[in-house]
Structures are given as C-alpha cells and as structure tokens.
Amino acid sequence: MAAIKVHGYHASTATVMVLCCLNEKEVEYELVLVDLPTGAHKKPEYLALNPFGVVPTIQDGDLTLYESRAIIRYLAKKFQGQGTDLLGSTLSEEALVYQWCEVEGQSFNPPALSIVSQILVVPMRGGSTDEAAVEMNVEKLEKVLDIYEERLSKSKYLAGDFFSLADLQHLPCTHYLVNACGKGDLISSRKHVNAWWEDISSRPTWKKVAENMKFG
Amino acid sequence: MAAIKVHGYHASTATVMVLCCLNEKEVEYELVLVDLPTGAHKKPEYLALNPFGVVPTIQDGDLTLYESRAIIRYLAKKFQGQGTDLLGSTLSEEALVYQWCEVEGQSFNPPALSIVSQILVVPMRGGSTDEAAVEMNVEKLEKVLDIYEERLSKSKYLAGDFFSLADLQHLPCTHYLVNACGKGDLISSRKHVNAWWEDISSRPTWKKVAENMKFG
Numbered sequence: 001m002a003a004i005k006v007h008g009y010h011a012s013t014a015t016v017m018v019l020c021c022l023n024e025k026e027v028e029y030e031l032v033l034v035d036l037p038t039g040a041h042k043k044p045e046y047l048a049l050n051p052f053g054v055v056p057t058i059q060d061g062d063l064t065l066y067e068s069r070a071i072i073r074y075l076a077k078k079f080q081g082q083g084t085d086l087l088g089s090t091l092s093e094e095a096l097v098y099q100w101c102e103v104e105g106q107s108f109n110p111p112a113l114s115i116v117s118q119i120l121v122v123p124m125r126g127g128s129t130d131e132a133a134v135e136m137n138v139e140k141l142e143k144v145l146d147i148y149e150e151r152l153s154k155s156k157y158l159a160g161d162f163f164s165l166a167d168l169q170h171l172p173c174t175h176y177l178v179n180a181c182g183k184g185d186l187i188s189s190r191k192h193v194n195a196w197w198e199d200i201s202s203r204p205t206w207k208k209v210a211e212n213m214k215f216g
Numbered sequence: 217m218a219a220i221k222v223h224g225y226h227a228s229t230a231t232v233m234v235l236c237c238l239n240e241k242e243v244e245y246e247l248v249l250v251d252l253p254t255g256a257h258k259k260p261e262y263l264a265l266n267p268f269g270v271v272p273t274i275q276d277g278d279l280t281l282y283e284s285r286a287i288i289r290y291l292a293k294k295f296q297g298q299g300t301d302l303l304g305s306t307l308s309e310e311a312l313v314y315q316w317c318e319v320e321g322q323s324f325n326p327p328a329l330s331i332v333s334q335i336l337v338v339p340m341r342g343g344s345t346d347e348a349a350v351e352m353n354v355e356k357l358e359k360v361l362d363i364y365e366e367r368l369s370k371s372k373y374l375a376g377d378f379f380s381l382a383d384l385q386h387l388p389c390t391h392y393l394v395n396a397c398g399k400g401d402l403i404s405s406r407k408h409v410n411a412w413w414e415d416i417s418s419r420p421t422w423k424k425v426a427e428n429m430k431f432g
Contacts, residue, residue: 051363052323063308067318074311092279095290102283105321107268147267 003028007049008056009036010212013113013172014068015056020168021072023205026083069105072165084205086165093160100158100166107144111137112173119181138186145186145193152192156199167200175201175210219244223265224272225252226428229329229388230284231272236384237288239421242299285321288381300421302381309376316374316382323360327353328389335397354402361402361409368408372415383416391417391426 004022006029008015022029034040034055042053050057050066057066060078065071076086087094114137118129151158158166174197178184187197200206220238222245224231238245250256250271258269266273266282273282281287292302303310330353334345367374374382390413394400403413416422
C-alpha cells in the first residue's frame with residue numbers, strides 16, 4: 001500500500017495534528033511541503049486539491065481529504081485496531097470523544113489560535129500584536145479552561161480515562177501557547193489541566209512532531 | 217425504550233439541528249424547554265447537565281451529551297439503518313461527510329451566525345445592529361459560498377450524491393439568513409447553491425421543525 005501523502009507545513013497547527021495522529025496509528029506517511037511563507041497554499045496546483053487554500057490535505061489512494069479534524073477522524077476509523085485506539089471502545093465513549101472534539105473546535109481553538117496568531121504570526125509578517133485582542137481572548141480561554149479543570153478533576157482525559165482524538169486535538173495550539181507565546185500560566189495555574197498537559201505533551205508521538213514546529 | 221430527552225429551545229439553531237436529525241432518523245424524542253430568554257441555560261440545574269451553559273443537551277439512557285454536531289453524529293451512528301442514512305455507505309463517503317461538516321462548523325457557521333446574531337438577536341435585546349460587522353461577515357460568507365457553488369455544480373449535495381449530516385448542519389442558520397435576515401440573495405444569486413437550498417429546505421423533516429423557529 002502506498003504511503004498516505006500529507007500536503008502540509010511543519011509549523012501549521014492543523015498539519016501537526018494530523019501528523020501526530022498518523023504517528024499514534026503507526027501509519028506511514030509522506031509529508032509534501034506546502035510552503036506557506038511563499039504562498040504555495042494559494043497557488044492553482046494546491047487549490048485544485050483544497051479550494052479553501054489552507055493546509056493540510058491528505059491523499060490516500062483515490063481519496064483527497066481536507067479539514068484536519070475530519071482527517072484524524074478518518075484515520076482513527078480506518079486504522080481502528082492498529083496503534084493507539086483514539087475513539088474509545090463503545091458508542092457512548094465515542095460520542096463523548098466527539099463532544100470534546102467539538103468543544104476544542106468551537107470553544108477552545110478560536111481564542112487559543114487568535115492568541116497564537118497575534119503573538120506569533122502577526123509580528124512575523126511585520127505587524128504589531130493587538131494587545132487588546134490578546135487580552136480579550138485570554139479571558140475567553142480562561143473560562144473554557146475553568147470548565148476543563150473541573151472535568152479533568154473527575155477523569156484523567158477529556159472524554160474519559162483514555163487518551164483520544166479529543167486530547168490530541170489540543171496539542172498543537174497549546175504547545176505554541178506554552179512554549180512560544182509566554183502563556184504557560186494559563187495551563188500551570190490549573191492543577192488538573194497542568195497534569196493533563198504534562199501527560200499528553202510527553203507522548204513520544206507528539207514530541208516527534210513538536211520538535212519540527214518552527215516557522216521559516 | 218424511553219424517548220431521548222432534548223434539553224433545548226425551539227428557536228436555537230443548534231437545537232433544531234438536533235431535532236431535524238431525530239426526525240430524519242425517525243426517533244422519538246421529548247423536547248424539554250430550556251427557556252433562553254429567562255436565562256434558564258445559566259441556572260445550576262442546567263449547568264449540571266452542560267457546564268458551558270448552551271443548548272442543546274440530550275439524555276439517552278445513561279448518556280448525557282452536548283455539542284449539537286457531536287449529538288447528530290451519535291444519532292446517525294446509533295440509528296444507522298433506520299430512517300435516512302446520513303453518513304454515506306463507505307468509509308471514504310463518511311470521510312467526505314465529516315469534511316463538509318467541519319467546513320460548516322469552521323468556515324460557514326462563524327460568519328453566518330454572526331450575521332444572524334447582529335440582525336436578529338442584538339435588536340431583540342435592545343441593542344443596535346453593527347452594520348460594519350454584518351458587511352464584513354457577508355464578505356466572508358460570499359467567499360465560502362463561491363466554493364460551495366463550484367462544489368455543488370459537480371455533486372448534488374455537499375459530500376456527494378446523497379443528503380447527509382453535512383447538508384443538514386446548514387439548515388438552521390441558512391433558514392434565518394434567508395427567511396428572517398433579508399439575506400436570501402446570498403443563496404439565490406448562486407445557481408447551484410440555490411437549487412441545493414430549495415431541495416434540502418423542502419424536506420418534510422426540516423419543515424416540521426422550521427415552522428417553530430420563532431423567538432419568544
């Protein structure tokens with residue numbers, strides 16, 4: 001079987017989400033560089049794969065698929081029984097995995113990614129960080145993390161006592177918040193969130209992709 | 217088997233998304249009113265079900281589940297083989313369903329819901345519509361719908377030639393855009409998007425819930 005092609009960029013949070021999942025599932029892949037700094041994602045060749053012009057997009061045989069969260073769900077299903085099981089073992093467990101995946105996509109990621117963008121990406125493009133926007137999004141994220149703290153005081157991982165797609169989805173953006181944006185206190189000030197973060201960010205499958213998360 | 221309880225509000229887009237799905241799957245349910253105008257979603261009784269204080273939340277036997285898009289995924293799986301199949305029939309089809317579900321959640325819904333909120337909800341609460349915000353979000357949505365137009369020129373529905381969760385997710389917000397916000401031109405000006413909307417919004421399962429989508 002040919003390796004799955006991942007068209008993406010090593011510093012993109014959405015790309016590394018998919019790479020981490022492939023590592024967890026012990027699936028071979030080939031990373032095809034879409035060089036974001038030179039605008040490769042807006043060129044016709046890439047837009048033919050993904051009309052939204054964002055990374056990543058995978059090609060697995062005849063299937064072309066984009067949207068990182070849909071990709072990891074597909075991988076978790078296709079390779080069920082290989083590598084780490086990321087969906088729980090019953091329909092109810094899977095439902096809770098998806099619930100927390102949606103919480104990540106709808107409530108955690110919007111403020112978290114705005115902070116990362118303002119502190120990390122805007123200056124790289126020659127702009128100035130909008131401090132008011134950072135503050136507003138930090139406030140939003142604090143409220144979300146307070147709910148996580150309560151949840152993680154009752155179960156080791158978000159969906160239950162097993163590592164799942166829901167936890168995995170949080171790795172890339174939290175990595176930047178903690179290690180590149182000076183916002184580690186959002187995590188370390190919350191006992192159970194901090195223990196969870198220490199746990200999930202020390203997974204070898206994650207460390208392998210995290211070390212390449214550098215722009216340029 | 218006891219009917220599934222849906223704690224929600226008849227005018228909430230997320231609630232009616234779930235109700236429409238239950239109708240498609242021909243599943244009995246009981247709607248338990250969470251009266252948003254009186255702040256029932258922020259009271260301890262409801263927060264014990266859903267700490268984020270938003271509707272809907274379902275109870276199905278021992279399982280309590282929130283996040284509308286996770287709920288409909290659960291229902292589509294649990295009742296596979298009953299009512300309308302909403303996930304396609306192969307793993308690749310299911311992957312494309314989830315891809316377009318993510319497009320809805322990440323690219324379509326944020327601008328669409330902002331427009332609905334500014335035009336419909338803000339004035340209801342005594343505020344004034346921020347016209348600049350509406351315009352900015354209309355521009356964002358136009359770009360997304362241009363991609364939909366291209367996609368729907370090649371397949372009848374978003375994920376392929378079958379109605380799926382991906383189409384269903386678009387019903388509530390588009391209903392308000394077209395029928396309550398005066399933004400029907402966003403749809404009618406695009407030939408294939410318009411044909412798709414005419415098709416999906418005429419489904420009896422949808423008309424049944426749409427007629428109750430009134431505030432107050």
